[in-house]
Amino acid sequence: MNSYRKFDDEIKEMVIKSGNPDLFPELNIPRSTALYWIRSSKKRIRLKNLNLDDALKDKIEQLEAELQIEKAKVLFLKTFIKNLNGWREFLQNKKNKEVIVEQVLKFCSWIPKAQLCDLIGIKTNSFHRMKVEVKGCIRIGLKKCKILSANQLTFREQEKIYNLARDPRLSHMSIKGLQYYAF
Incomplete structure (x- = not known):
């Protein structure tokens, strides 16, 4: 059974800072391990360096400024046209x-x-x-x-009610009753 070797933190830091996985050939550090140290440190550094909150705040401020300009344009056009x-x-x-x-x-x-x-x-x-x-x-x-008008009956609905109104079997019904019967 293989056991994992533990390397000193200073060695890890030196490999990470140099970016060279073969910095200490005499220690026989597996290349994949050294590359893992280098890659994971870059990810951590990138995330630390990027301040997402500030970037989002800047973007929000920019969008709010653009929104104010667009609102002013709309208000200008409204008042201009109406006057x-x-x-x-x-x-x-x-x-x-x-x-x-x-x-x-x-x-x-x-x-x-x-x-x-x-x-x-x-x-x-x-x-x-x-x-x-x-x-x-x-x-x-x-x-x-x-x-x-927009709420008026469609042509098909008008034709249906007209045909029902002309039907002798339904002549006793009112227009409102025909509407309920038709729909």
């Missing part, structure tokens, strides 16, 4: 509506539509109306759409 003279006339231009709809739809995957509309100073209902004017109604392919 423009002729902003309502600007919104009436068809080309401007197309740009607004295109940009809001482009950025809505990152920022909610309601916040984007608030940034440019319009209500979400106005945006949806603009979208129907610009893009048209997907269902019927016209510039006017039967869906006037």
